[in-house]
Amino acid sequence: MTVEARGLGKSYGAVRAVDDLSFTLEPGVVTGFLGPNGAGKSTTMRLMLGLDSGDGQTLWDGGRLAQRTPVTRTVGAHLDARFFHPSRTARNHLVMLATEASVPMARVDEVLRLVGLTEVANKRPKGFSLGMAQRLGLAGAILADPDVLLLDEPANGLDPQSIQWLRDFLRAYAAQGKVVFVSSHLLSEMQQMAEHLVVIAKGRLIADEALDSFVARSTRNDVLVRCSDVAALAAALAAQGIAAVAEGADGLAVTASDTDHIGAAAFQAGVTVRELTRRTASLEDAFLELTSGEQQFQTGAGAA
Amino acid sequence: MIAVLKYELVRIRTVRSTWIAIVIALLLPLGLGWLISAPSTIYSDAGEVVGEGPGDWFGAFAFPLSLTAVVASVVASQSIGQEYRFGIIRLTLTAFPQRMRVLVAKLLVVVAAGVLLGLVSFLGSWVAVALRGHPTPPDAIPGVDTPDSAFFLRGLVFVALWSLSAFALAGITRQTAVGIAVPIISGLIVENILRAVLFDRAEWLTRILPWSTASQWFSTGDSGFGESVLPSGWTALGIFGVWVLVFVTIHALLFLRRDA
Numbered sequence: 001m002t003v004e005a006r007g008l009g010k011s012y013g014a015v016r017a018v019d020d021l022s023f024t025l026e027p028g029v030v031t032g033f034l035g036p037n038g039a040g041k042s043t044t045m046r047l048m049l050g051l052d053s054g055d056g057q058t059l060w061d062g063g064r065l066a067q068r069t070p071v072t073r074t075v076g077a078h079l080d081a082r083f084f085h086p087s088r089t090a091r092n093h094l095v096m097l098a099t100e101a102s103v104p105m106a107r108v109d110e111v112l113r114l115v116g117l118t119e120v121a122n123k124r125p126k127g128f129s130l131g132m133a134q135r136l137g138l139a140g141a142i143l144a145d146p147d148v149l150l151l152d153e154p155a156n157g158l159d160p161q162s163i164q165w166l167r168d169f170l171r172a173y174a175a176q177g178k179v180v181f182v183s184s185h186l187l188s189e190m191q192q193m194a195e196h197l198v199v200i201a202k203g204r205l206i207a208d209e210a211l212d213s214f215v216a217r218s219t220r221n222d223v224l225v226r227c228s229d230v231a232a233l234a235a236a237l238a239a240q241g242i243a244a245v246a247e248g249a250d251g252l253a254v255t256a257s258d259t260d261h262i263g264a265a266a267f268q269a270g271v272t273v274r275e276l277t278r279r280t281a282s283l284e285d286a287f288l289e290l291t292s293g294e295q296q297f298q299t300g301a302g303a304a
Numbered sequence: 305m306i307a308v309l310k311y312e313l314v315r316i317r318t319v320r321s322t323w324i325a326i327v328i329a330l331l332l333p334l335g336l337g338w339l340i341s342a343p344s345t346i347y348s349d350a351g352e353v354v355g356e357g358p359g360d361w362f363g364a365f366a367f368p369l370s371l372t373a374v375v376a377s378v379v380a381s382q383s384i385g386q387e388y389r390f391g392i393i394r395l396t397l398t399a400f401p402q403r404m405r406v407l408v409a410k411l412l413v414v415v416a417a418g419v420l421l422g423l424v425s426f427l428g429s430w431v432a433v434a435l436r437g438h439p440t441p442p443d444a445i446p447g448v449d450t451p452d453s454a455f456f457l458r459g460l461v462f463v464a465l466w467s468l469s470a471f472a473l474a475g476i477t478r479q480t481a482v483g484i485a486v487p488i489i490s491g492l493i494v495e496n497i498l499r500a501v502l503f504d505r506a507e508w509l510t511r512i513l514p515w516s517t518a519s520q521w522f523s524t525g526d527s528g529f530g531e532s533v534l535p536s537g538w539t540a541l542g543i544f545g546v547w548v549l550v551f552v553t554i555h556a557l558l559f560l561r562r563d564a
Contacts, residue, residue: 050401051394051564066401070307077398083391085319092318099311100399140395 001027001061001074001147003179008047009055010040010203017043018054019203025148025181030174032194032211033183036291040203041183042079045150049077060148070101076141077150081133081157086126090117090136093125094143101144108143115139130157138166148179155186167193191215191283201291211283218281218289222255223262226275236269237262250274308400308409316383316413325379329424332375333368337432340364361442365429365459366522372425373463376418377470378484383414384471385480397564407559411468411552418467422460454537455522461541462521465548469514472551476558491515511535511543518544 003025010018018040025031035041046052050065058065060074068074084093094108112121115135120128125136134157141149149170155163163186170193174180181198184190190197197214199207207214215221225244227233230252234244237254242261244252254262259276266273281289316322341359348354387393400406433439466487474483495516502509511517523536535543 046394046564049394049398051397053561053563071401072399075398077395079394080391083395085386085390085392087320088318092314096311096314096318097395097399099314100307102307 001179003048003148003181004059004062005044005048005056006059007056008044008058010043010047010052011054017203018047018200021056021200021203021205023198023205023208025179025198026196027147027177027179028174029195030170030180030182030193031196031198032190033181033198033200034187034190034287035183035200035206039200041200042152043203044200045077045079045152045181045183048150049075070144072097072101072103072144073146075148075150076144076146077152078134078137078141078154079150079152081130081137084125084133084136087124089122090125090128090139091121093136094139097140097143103144107145111139111143114142131159131162134158135162142173146178149173149181151180151182153183153185155184155189163189187284187287188282199287199290206290214290215281215283215286218286220279220281220285220289222253222279223257223259224275224277224279225252225254225262225266225273226250227252227266228272228274229269232269233266233271236265236271240265253279305405305409308405309412311396311400312383312409312413316379316417319382319386321382322379322417325375325421326424328375329372329421330428332371333365333425333428334432336368336371337364337429338435340367341433341436341438343436358442359433359436359438361433361438362455362522364433365426365456368429369422369425369459369463369522370519372421373418373466374484374488376421376463376467377487379417379421380414380467380471381474381480381483383410383417385474385478385483388478389480394564403560404556407556410471414467414471415464418464419460422463425463426456426459458521458537458541462518462544465541465544466515466518468548469544469551472548472555475555476551487515491519514544514547 004022005024006022008018008021009016021040021044033041033044043052043054047054047056048058050058060068065071065074084090088096091108091112094111095105097103098105098108109118109121112118115138117132117135117139120132125133128136134154138151138154141151151170155166158166167189170180170182182190182193184193191211194211197207197209197211198205199214207217224247225233226248227250230246230250234246234252237244237252237257242254242257242265244254247253259278263273263276341361341364343356343359345353346355346357387396396406397403430439469487470483472483473486474480477483491514495513498513499510499516517535517540520536520540523540
């Protein structure tokens with residue numbers, strides 16, 4: 001199963017929330033969906049599911065979602081943790097969702113056990129914490145064992161153990177050859193969870209590539225050198241066309257080079273090297289750098 | 305279609321308010337029916353009590369059913385309004401992308417719930433009049449059309465149509481409260497004001513006001529107020545049915561086009 005989003009678009013009045021967005025979700029990997037607040041992530045997911053009207057189309061193994069029955073065996077979606085009736089018990093919520101694909105009741109209990117809600121299965125979810133609500137939403141999404149999981153911020157409100165469980169679960173789910181598409185603001189978690197990224201800003205596609213290559217595009221990937229003569233080393237590197245920026249009294253931050261090359265240059269220049277460290281940008285670094293100026297809603301600088 | 309119908313049935317039977325509505329639809333007619341069917345006291349010209357007359361047998365069925373229609377409208381309004389309020393409509397339309405099927409299933413379940421509550425209401429009323437010792441309708445009164453089985457059928461149609469009107473209004477506005485309140489406020493207040501204002505200027509308009517006209521379902525022939533004032537029986541339900549068709553059509557058009 002592959003999912004192809006083709007030319008998705010959506011406007012709210014004069015605001016173009018999603019603009020000609022195309023990407024393909026491949027099976028077997030967790031694909032992270034990133035973007036600043038208001039970038040259009042949730043709208044994109046709703047467009048993919050046909051919940052909102054807009055431009056473009058989404059093909060599920062080449063066909064439309066409505067043509068694939070039972071639909072819940074094709075896609076399980078978790079769009080908001082609070083999408084349940086407060087007086088319908090957790091179990092009955094899942095029983096209701098189970099009807100479309102005729103999911104057996106044993107599977108309902110199995111899923112409740114899987115997400116750790118067995119003890120509260122017959123309780124009304126109006127008193128659920130955000131974390132418990134997330135688990136119920138996730139239970140609904142995986143109930144029919146769908147080929148595709150679409151999850152919008154599933155880690156919100158989860159404690160560290162639950163986030164770790166979610167990460168392991170989604171990776172294992174994808175490893176079964178299924179499509180997992182998950183949005184999150186927790187970039188450190190996304191870095192550990194996703195292998196591929198779709199990044200959008202202001203409704204437009206910024207990146208659709210492997211996580212490693214996305215991170216590698218950051219200029220914050222550099223090498224820190226602490227040495228006996230900063231000026232001499234900088235001159236030696238400059239002679240080779242390598243830029244370096246002073247960092248502290250005895251340090252240089254060198255980009256576009258590697259530790260072997262810098263070590264050799266220092267040796268040739270007669271400079272004693274005290275530290276030579278390769279610094280890799282985090283997903284957060286890369287994300288902030290590549291989406292700077294693309295936020296829909298900017299925070300005020302220096303506000304009192 | 306079967307799957308979405310099952311979904312709707314599970315949805316409606318797994319919320320507490322549905323069961324509360326059924327209990328109310330039973331107890332309300334039981335209590336009101338008991339009071340309304342109490343024997344009337346017959347006085348002599350001198351003002352002395354000379355005996356007891358029959359209670360208002362039909363009133364014991366008709367009045368509680370009008371209130372049951374309001375209870376049914378709560379269930380109907382919630383079946384769409386709460387889906388939007390709690391976001392469940394997105395789960396529903398993800399599982400069932402064919403919106404027309406979802407709408408038809410909802411309409412069928414709303415009608416079924418209305419009819420069920422109407423039957424429960426009649427049952428409560430019947431228990432009340434049976435406890436009074438009058439389990440069967442009184443004899444026909446000469447010169448007055450006697451309600452028959454059509455009386456009960458009209459009652460069920462009335463509750464079903466009232467439910468549909470509430471459902472459609474709640475769906476159009478995505479607000480449960482609108483579906484419940486508008487028929488009551490319009491039927492009891494707004495339409496009465498309109499009737500008073502329009503009576504001399506456009507009398508025909510006073511006959512086609514939706515909810516107050518619908519409330520004439522129990523009339524069997526002459527409305528008692530004169531045919532020129534309010535239609536009666538099936539005519540009233542026919543007029544109301546046209547209104548309901550308009551509301552449901554608007555709701556359907558919006559439901560099929562708007563974002564979930």
